Amino acid sequence: MEELIAPLGYAFFTKGLLVATLSGALLGLIGVYIVLRGMSYIGHGLSHSIFGGFAAVQLFAAQFYILGAGLWGVASALAINAVSRRSRVGADAAIGVITTASFALGVALFSKFGTSGPAFDNALFGSILGISVEQIIGLVAVSILTLTFVLMRYRALLFTTFDPHVAEVSGVNVRRLEAALMVVLSLAILATLTVIGVTLVAAMLVIPAVVARMLTDSFSRMLVISTIVGAASGVVGMYLSYFAGVPSGTMIVLVGAAVFLVVLAITGGRGLRKTAGMDHHSELVAAPAR
Amino acid sequence: MRPMSDDMTVLASLEDVSAGYDHHTVLTDVDFRVHTCDFTGIVGPSGAGKTTLLRLLLGTLAPMSGTATHAKGARVAYVPQLETVDWNFPITVEECVLMSRPQSRWWPRTTSAERTAVRDVLERLGIAGVSHRHIRDLSGGQQQRMFLARALLRDPELLLLDEPTSGVDVSTRHDMLHLLGDLNADGLAIILTTHDLNGMAAHLPHLVCVNHRIVGEGSPEQVLTPPVLEATFGARMEVLEHLGMRVVIDEARTMRAVGDE
Numbered sequence: 001m002e003e004l005i006a007p008l009g010y011a012f013f014t015k016g017l018l019v020a021t022l023s024g025a026l027l028g029l030i031g032v033y034i035v036l037r038g039m040s041y042i043g044h045g046l047s048h049s050i051f052g053g054f055a056a057v058q059l060f061a062a063q064f065y066i067l068g069a070g071l072w073g074v075a076s077a078l079a080i081n082a083v084s085r086r087s088r089v090g091a092d093a094a095i096g097v098i099t100t101a102s103f104a105l106g107v108a109l110f111s112k113f114g115t116s117g118p119a120f121d122n123a124l125f126g127s128i129l130g131i132s133v134e135q136i137i138g139l140v141a142v143s144i145l146t147l148t149f150v151l152m153r154y155r156a157l158l159f160t161t162f163d164p165h166v167a168e169v170s171g172v173n174v175r176r177l178e179a180a181l182m183v184v185l186s187l188a189i190l191a192t193l194t195v196i197g198v199t200l201v202a203a204m205l206v207i208p209a210v211v212a213r214m215l216t217d218s219f220s221r222m223l224v225i226s227t228i229v230g231a232a233s234g235v236v237g238m239y240l241s242y243f244a245g246v247p248s249g250t251m252i253v254l255v256g257a258a259v260f261l262v263v264l265a266i267t268g269g270r271g272l273r274k275t276a277g278m279d280h281h282s283e284l285v286a287a288p289a290r
Numbered sequence: 291m292r293p294m295s296d297d298m299t300v301l302a303s304l305e306d307v308s309a310g311y312d313h314h315t316v317l318t319d320v321d322f323r324v325h326t327c328d329f330t331g332i333v334g335p336s337g338a339g340k341t342t343l344l345r346l347l348l349g350t351l352a353p354m355s356g357t358a359t360h361a362k363g364a365r366v367a368y369v370p371q372l373e374t375v376d377w378n379f380p381i382t383v384e385e386c387v388l389m390s391r392p393q394s395r396w397w398p399r400t401t402s403a404e405r406t407a408v409r410d411v412l413e414r415l416g417i418a419g420v421s422h423r424h425i426r427d428l429s430g431g432q433q434q435r436m437f438l439a440r441a442l443l444r445d446p447e448l449l450l451l452d453e454p455t456s457g458v459d460v461s462t463r464h465d466m467l468h469l470l471g472d473l474n475a476d477g478l479a480i481i482l483t484t485h486d487l488n489g490m491a492a493h494l495p496h497l498v499c500v501n502h503r504i505v506g507e508g509s510p511e512q513v514l515t516p517p518v519l520e521a522t523f524g525a526r527m528e529v530l531e532h533l534g535m536r537v538v539i540d541e542a543r544t545m546r547a548v549g550d551e
Contacts (some may be wrong), residue, residue: 036379154398159389162379169348169368169446170390213380217424222380276378 028230115257126249
């Protein structure tokens, strides 16, 4: 018990714990929509794309990097959204090219002009060191925004996620809602980037949602369970990261993966079968059946 | 042509419309009107443009040329083909039916009035008691009724259904036909697509035969004739009269069935 309380004496750890918990919860919540829409790949691509902006802006206008990286992230999100809407065939390829190119640009900029190694590693794998008050405020703001969005547009989001074609006919503005979801996703990735890390954010979007899906058949319960699993992975992962001395993102993801294995063992194939179809890449527009 | 009376207002109309996807034209020269109280079946082979015609009427597909007009403020509801649904989606019947009701408050809690509305519509459709089950755990007929319930919760004036009887058994098809007949008698305009000529189309008051254009329109007696059917399906079909109903015999299929034996 004492071992769990001791690290709380360090301000950096309490800050890290707060950020990790909130990040886990935030990614767990929004991950439900991402996973059910078959957009895991888009989440993965978007985090890499945001890294490019993060690197570029940090070098050229360090004081505005949150704002700059935010704009870059939102712009990439809307671009990806537009690409996946327009063409069903080739959307994956286009997203792959755009986001990996952006990531490569980020790596190049960091290597050429960047400050030494740690900042780079932190952005890739997450770190609890050097979390600023601004970052915490940003994360809290994005979490409140996401929660408000999910609550206020609950039914419309559910309808759009389950059945976009019928939702559109039933008076839901699917196009605007999808764009808003992409913006919220990019802000969530940006806000959790430093603690989880670019390369690991996608895992935290997927794991809690898949675990939740294995445990329930109800959408509302899936939202709650996924949020809790994400937050719990954040707390436990942060402690393990502190004791093991490894990047926070890696431990948070490993804890999530361990939870997945435990739930898999408990529910057996029954739970895993429920996740069938989640690996389909989303067709943001219903296919033109004839 | 059908008799027209003053109380029949036009809910949707297509004038000289051509439509398709990605520069590929599926339908040409379509002139079609939907009135209140219509009960129409769109008949044709796969790929003939049945769903495209539905989408034009829904307004989710814009014509490539011609004009599509929809009555202002008319509430339209749509029941999709069961095959297009993600049955693994984590959702209960009540959650599914409720999603068509716009959220009235910022907090997404189901009000008791909404719960009663869902129960009433499920009861009316004969599937009360399944509201807390997962959608996959229903039979095909129950799944079809659940989507009908979701559509009816919008209190629509026009209901469009895409292949409502594909993949369901004979008794479910029969029940569905009756249910839709009752809804139509209550004043709901219904348009559905079907490829089932004897089980479905022959029982509807009005049919539209489609094969990339409108081949024929009228009552089953008017359009279920060998020339119209051949122009629609591209195969010779014989038509018999049995107990006052048209029965279509697909010669090619009958020949195949005999050959298989």
